[in-house]
Amino acid sequence: MRGFGKYAIWVYSVMAFIFLLIPIAYTIVFSFNNSRRTNIIWNGFTLDNWLSVCEAQTVCQAFGNSILIGVVATVLATTLGTMIALALVRYRFRFRSATTLLIFLPMTTPEVVLGAGLAAQFLQAGVPKGLGTIILAHTLFCLSFVVVTVRARVASLDPALEEAGRDLYGSPIQVFWRITFPMLLPGIVAAALLSFALSFDDFIITNFNRGAEVTFPSFVYTAAARGIPAEANVIASAVFFLAIALVLVAQFTAAARRRRLAKAG
Amino acid sequence: MAFTAFSSSTAAAEPVVRRKSPIALFLLLPGMFYLILFFVTPLISLIITSLQTPDPLIFGQFVNAFNWQNYVTVIETYGEQAIRSGGYAALATLFALLIGFPLAYFIGITLRPFPLLQSLALVLVIAPFFISFLLRTLAWKQIFSTEGPVSGILSSIGILGPGEAITGTAFSVIFGLTYNFIPFMTLPIYATLVSLDLRLLEAGNDLYGSPATTFRTVTLPLSAAGVMSGTLLTFIPAAGDYINASREFLGSADTTMIGNVIETNFLVLQNFPAAAALSLVLMAFILVLVALYVKRSGTEELL
Numbered sequence: 001m002r003g004f005g006k007y008a009i010w011v012y013s014v015m016a017f018i019f020l021l022i023p024i025a026y027t028i029v030f031s032f033n034n035s036r037r038t039n040i041i042w043n044g045f046t047l048d049n050w051l052s053v054c055e056a057q058t059v060c061q062a063f064g065n066s067i068l069i070g071v072v073a074t075v076l077a078t079t080l081g082t083m084i085a086l087a088l089v090r091y092r093f094r095f096r097s098a099t100t101l102l103i104f105l106p107m108t109t110p111e112v113v114l115g116a117g118l119a120a121q122f123l124q125a126g127v128p129k130g131l132g133t134i135i136l137a138h139t140l141f142c143l144s145f146v147v148v149t150v151r152a153r154v155a156s157l158d159p160a161l162e163e164a165g166r167d168l169y170g171s172p173i174q175v176f177w178r179i180t181f182p183m184l185l186p187g188i189v190a191a192a193l194l195s196f197a198l199s200f201d202d203f204i205i206t207n208f209n210r211g212a213e214v215t216f217p218s219f220v221y222t223a224a225a226r227g228i229p230a231e232a233n234v235i236a237s238a239v240f241f242l243a244i245a246l247v248l249v250a251q252f253t254a255a256a257r258r259r260r261l262a263k264a265g
Numbered sequence: 266m267a268f269t270a271f272s273s274s275t276a277a278a279e280p281v282v283r284r285k286s287p288i289a290l291f292l293l294l295p296g297m298f299y300l301i302l303f304f305v306t307p308l309i310s311l312i313i314t315s316l317q318t319p320d321p322l323i324f325g326q327f328v329n330a331f332n333w334q335n336y337v338t339v340i341e342t343y344g345e346q347a348i349r350s351g352g353y354a355a356l357a358t359l360f361a362l363l364i365g366f367p368l369a370y371f372i373g374i375t376l377r378p379f380p381l382l383q384s385l386a387l388v389l390v391i392a393p394f395f396i397s398f399l400l401r402t403l404a405w406k407q408i409f410s411t412e413g414p415v416s417g418i419l420s421s422i423g424i425l426g427p428g429e430a431i432t433g434t435a436f437s438v439i440f441g442l443t444y445n446f447i448p449f450m451t452l453p454i455y456a457t458l459v460s461l462d463l464r465l466l467e468a469g470n471d472l473y474g475s476p477a478t479t480f481r482t483v484t485l486p487l488s489a490a491g492v493m494s495g496t497l498l499t500f501i502p503a504a505g506d507y508i509n510a511s512r513e514f515l516g517s518a519d520t521t522m523i524g525n526v527i528e529t530n531f532l533v534l535q536n537f538p539a540a541a542a543l544s545l546v547l548m549a550f551i552l553v554l555v556a557l558y559v560k561r562s563g564t565e566e567l568l
Contacts, residue, residue, distance in 0.1 A: 006375075009367060009370065009371050009375055010375070012367050012368075013367060013368055013371035013372075013375075013386075016364050016368045016447075017368075017386070017389050017390075019364075019444070020389065020390065020393055020447060021389065021392065022404070022408070023393075023396075023400075023404035023405055023408075023444070024392060024393065024396050024401065024404075026404040027396055027400050027401065027404050030404075040410070040412075041412065080295055080296040080299055081296065083291075083292040083293070083295065084297075086292050087289045087292035087293045089283075090284070090289075091283055091284055091285065091286055091288065092283040092284060092285045092289070093285070099297065102300050102304070102305070103296075103300065105304070106304050108497070108501060108552070108555045109548060109551070110502065110504060110505025110524070110548065111502065112523075112524045112527050113311075113545075113547060113548045114304075114307070116527055116531055116540055116541065117304075117310060117311045117544065118303065118307045119531065120307065120310040120311050120313075120314045120541055121303075121306055121307040121310040123314075123537070124310055124313070124314070136303055137303070139299070139303075140299070140300070140303045143296065143299065147296075197394060197395070201394070201397060201398050203398065203399060203508065204505075204506075204507070204524075208528075208531065216397065220397060220399040220400060220403070221399055221508075221513070224399070224403055224513040228400070228403060232400065233400065236396050236397045236400050237396070239396070240395045240396040243395035244388065244392065244395060247391070251385075252384075255380060
């Protein structure tokens with residue numbers, strides 16, 4: 001790639017980035033729109049939507065539900081997934097390939113199938129749909145992603161460190177909590193963040209299993225026909241800024257650590 | 266962060282010695298129990314539901330049976346939507362690859378001398394994950410709407426006739442699918458390109474390979490694993506998606522995909538057997554596709 005090719009890829013990529021950012025910019029800009037009923041046409045700048053987010057009560061309630069579901073599903077999926085990841089990397093057991101298959105199949109199943117399957121099961125078992133069924137469904141699809149993320153981290157751990165712990169008469173429980181767990185923590189945190197993001201933004205599986213409960217995405221879906229209130233844009237934009245800030249902090253601390261290590265080495 | 270899920274196996278420090286221990290059982294059982302209870306049995310429920318037949322006594326209820334006719338009926342009734350889903354998803358995957366591959370190349374190889382820019386570019390690619398999927402799609406709907414800027418320009422130069430709209434067409438649905446899945450395509454390809462040894466490209470150059478030849482014989486084969494998982498991560502959700510194609514978003518009655526049909530049959534018409542049969546047809550189709558891919562690479566590497 002030289003000469004023309006070199007510039008071409010810069011131009012093409014910058015255009016692709018702009019393309020990726022257009023709807024994000026649109027959503028953020030329209031959170032400042034002075035709209036009363038619907039938020040389709042630009043009516044002038046205002047901060048009102050940001051200052052009175054919860055006046056549109058349903059939006060805030062839906063947001064609260066999404067946070068609650070996300071937190072509970074993340075805790076469940078991260079715990080179960082981390083345990084599976086440890087077992088997959090560290091231990092020998094029968095039915096290994098069947099187990100691996102069972103873990104990865106949900107990732108290759110379209111959401112609409114997962115959603116309809118769970119809904120059919122809840123229907124047959126007579127389980128009423130609500131927050132509980134949404135949490136169960138979210139835990140399911142987050143689980144596989146947690147296993148994949150944590151497994152990579154377990155595989156890169158140096159077993160010698162745990163051996164050293166055992167040599168120093170650490171009990172298996174001490175070795176786990178003082179050595180293994182702290183070293184796995186970055187992987188576990190990444191998996192938890194990914195689970196939360198997946199759960200928070202899920203619509204399809206939720207829609208099949210929510211009954212009358214409203215999450216943030218299902219609120220947006222229902223409201224789409226008659227126009228989204230600007231408060232929804234406010235919440236989405238706030239979540240976006242928070243997430244980007246988190247990612248940037250993580251990226252820069254990682255970069256700083258790499259530089260420190262490079263200097264030390 | 267998110268992209269770690271897609272990166273293929275991280276180089277292990279040592280070949281791990283796997284032990285046999287009862288601890289393995291303790292670690293595996295809760296998760297496996299969960300997967301069996303909420304993944305395997307739901308699939309069995311779907312199979313049972315898909316074979317049900319209407320209750321002769323109570324209208325709107327179904328009784329268990331072996332009504333294989335359901336499958337024939339749904340394939341006859343919704344064949345068009347099923348083929349359309351495959352077609353839309355395939356086109357969206359192709360366009361996402363055409364945008365995602367150069368983008369991944371740019372971040373993984375062109376930006377390698379600038380680590381800070383590289384991190385920032387990566388954040389830009391995952392940025393769409395952090396703003397609601399539905400709101401992003403609605404934003405495109407409003408940008409494309411008749412009052413929006415794009416329609417104005419297109420009608421003034423005569424591409425768009427009077428009374429014609431961009432939304433509700435196959436174009437807008439494929440556009441939306443492409444947009445929404447670009448990060449899923451870009452990240453796995455990036456993960457393979459970022460660890461590509463640049464000396465190999467130099468070697469190609471030294472051996473008088475043109476940039477095109479080097480790309481075709483070195484870069485492309487070395488990023489094949491990323492392209493494969495990116496294609497799957499785009500095609501699978503795109504084929505089952507029903508947001509982009511729904512009437513409230515970028516589609517219309519002419520763009521109905523299989524996901525929309527499943528949703529309507531299950532949640533609106535409450536024709537559970539039809540919805541279940543269609544879900545299983547979709548799943549079977551995708552599993553065949555994944556199996557063909559896996560045959561060419563190997564599961565553990567792929568996901």
